[in-house]
Amino acid sequence: MTDPVKDAAGAPEIDVDQLPGGARAALEAVLMVIDEPASEIELATALSLPVDTVRALLLDLQCDYDGGASSGGLPAAAPRGFELRNIAGGWRIFSRSDFAPLVSAFVLEGQTARLTQAALETLAVIAYRQPVSRARVSAIRGVNVDSVVRTLTQRGLIEDSGTDPETGAILYRTTSYFLERLGIGSIGELPEIAPHLPGLENLSEYDDASL
Amino acid sequence: MTDPVKDAAGAPEIDVDQLPGGARAALEAVLMVIDEPASEIELATALSLPVDTVRALLLDLQCDYDGGASSGGLPAAAPRGFELRNIAGGWRIFSRSDFAPLVSAFVLEGQTARLTQAALETLAVIAYRQPVSRARVSAIRGVNVDSVVRTLTQRGLIEDSGTDPETGAILYRTTSYFLERLGIGSIGELPEIAPHLPGLENLSEYDDASL
Amino acid sequence: MTLTPAGEMPAGRPPPIQETVPAGPDSDRKAAGFAVTLDNFSGPFDLLLGLISKHEMDITEVALSRVTDEFISYIRGLQADGDDKALDEASEFLVIAATLLDLKAARLLPTGEVEDDEDIALLEARDLLFARLLQYKAFKEIAALLGQRLAREADRFPRQVSLEPHFAALLPELIWRTPLAEFAALAAKALEPKEPAPTQVGLSHLHAPPVSVKEQAAILGARLQAGGPLSFRSLTADADGTLVVVARFLALLEMFRDAVIAFDQAAPLGELTVRWTGPDAEWTGENLSEEYEDTPMPETAAEGTEETHD
DSSP: OOOOHHHHHOOOOOGGSSTHHHHHHHHHHHHHSSOOOBHHHHHHHHHOHHHHHHHHHHHHHHHHHTTTOOOOOOOOOOSSSEEEEEEEEEEEEEOOOHHHHHHHHHOTTTTOOOOOOHHHHHHHHHHOSEEHHHHHHHHSSSOOOHHHHHHHHTSSSEEEEOOOTTTTOOOEOOOOHHHHHHHHHSGGSSSSSSSSTOTTTHHHHHHHHHH | OOOOHHHHHHSSSOOOGSSHHHHHHHHHHHHHHHOBBBBHHHHHHHHOOOHHHHHHHHHHHHHTTOOOTTOOOOOOOOOEEEEEEETTTTEEEEEEEEGHHHHHHHTTTOOOSOHHHHHHHHHHHHHOOOEEEEEHHHHHHHHHHHHHHHHHHHSSSSSEEEETTOOOOEEEOHHHHHHHHHHHHHGSSSOOOTTTSSTTSSSSOGGGGOO | OOOOOOOGGTOOOOOOOTTTTTOTTOOOOSSSEEEEEOSSSSEHHHHHHHHHTTTTTTEEEEOOHHHHHHHHHHHHHHHTOOTHHHHHHHHHHHHHHHHHHOOEEEEEEEETOOOSSHHHHHHHHHHHHHHHHHHHHHHHHHHHHHHHHHHHHOOOOOOOOOHHHHHTSSSSSOOOOOHHHHHHHHHHHHHHHHOOOTTTTTOOOOOOOOOHHHHHHHHHHHHHHHHHHHEHHTTTTTOSSHHHHHHHHHHHHHHTTTTTTEESSSTTSSOEEEEEEEESSSSEEEESSSGGGGGOOHHHHHHHHHHHHO
């Protein structure tokens, strides 16, 4: 991605401020055509605006859609049926969850079956131990995870991230689609695992030694 | 997409007025995520509201997005970056045409004229297994193919060919544009890839010369 | 006291044993599933594990044979109901049970009376096994959290519409440079049946030879058929390493399941005695039900074994 500031210098023609609704509406127009989260840098490049400006506009739109008072001085209102969210490294429009029963009748496709308990546990281990081999996940879960790993890969939640230089085993990591499905921005936002390990402060020692 | 009319009949009673933003926001939620224009009847059925009410709400939203005063008594404002249009008997949200140059530039950014390896492989699987669901292609390729299928559809190489009667999943097939690009007259002219693969018995025999 | 792999049970499945446990699609996972009733503990397995891990309960007080007994009838109940979760639960239970058995064996060694290398190995393995149990539990809890988040997120639908026709028309004309034959080769490669990737990749450095549960079952079967009841201790006296002990325990569970042996344990601290109750002649290790064959016993156990050698 090129530097939007520099781009803006040589950028053509379009002065978003001259358009009806200005930069804010221009941002909305772009958000209407993306089919995956768009980063602030991508959006800034498209609009030939500084990233900071774009971020401020995005937050303003987010607040606006949620029914808050916008910086434009408009009064607070009822929330819109959609929301603008920053997840998995980018911004994207979603239908508001309150309306899920209505919306799901229209968008059957893309609805995914719920994960089994086995799949959830395997996903949890991979999320917290990535990059990690199947053998190691098996060791933690105590059961063979081959078929579950295959399912998670097919569903796009995890992916191959190379091989272990020592053992040659394939290592797995979670994908950005995983972040999206979880509604978080990065792996760092996963819930802390430490509170779930009472009385075992030095687990990591055992863990590293055993695996 | 299932028949929303039928679906709604058995749907749990949702009182849209109880939800934040009411029926208007509910309508927005649906409009924001549908891919195909939805008719007033479909929308009315989903919302359990009279068609007239829904039509009035749609016109109100349209006016609102265009920056006009809404019936809610809100003052006129700047138009939004999107607009609600009634085309071919249905309603859908589009990016506002004023921003087309900007949106075009964004859409073209990063677009290449060549298919990625992943796209080619997915296309190959669809060509030899059509009609086939995304889930099946995912299972064959071992990775999630959702975004690649979207790209192939966008490029006009594959298309929706109805739904699987059993699972309801959308089935995909290749298009005549695909045949054109590949330089063949029909699917039957695809080289036979293995004598024992099921479903290929009827393919015309191709000699090794073509391989 | 009672051991119950409650954590292993799927949410929403009412435990058949413990009527008091609330059930329902969204009932707490800890409350669902298998619960057992022992002399000094009644309740879900997770709770018992918790007590043991906080040292509020002594692992040596747990009558594993009773737990196993109740678990097997629980699993039979599931199977009778046609619940396909039964196998999953059974294999997870085996792992937990094997771990508990190791813990118990380690705890039962009187301090200062360590006599051979195997005893030392068991003692060293004890803390490691605790760690494993707790880690396993932690991931189960985290998995439940992830499940809740995924379910909540599934109510939001992303705008993901196809490109408006006038934008799609702007896309550069596709450059197609793939010859027909190459295209067919791509399809052939993608469609060719794939060998499932081996599970054992990268484990060779652990030096732990895989132990076959079937083989161990055959050994145990022969011994039990030859004489009278034998204690678990004597049945595992010649086992060279934790791995073989665990394999023999699994073998006994399977043999019990096939109703060819019975367990006796007089008191919580008493010896576990195994009796042959099956047919005299026809039975061999090959008769074992196939169902648990996928249990990655060697791999799991190898981890602990490896640790003790370091």
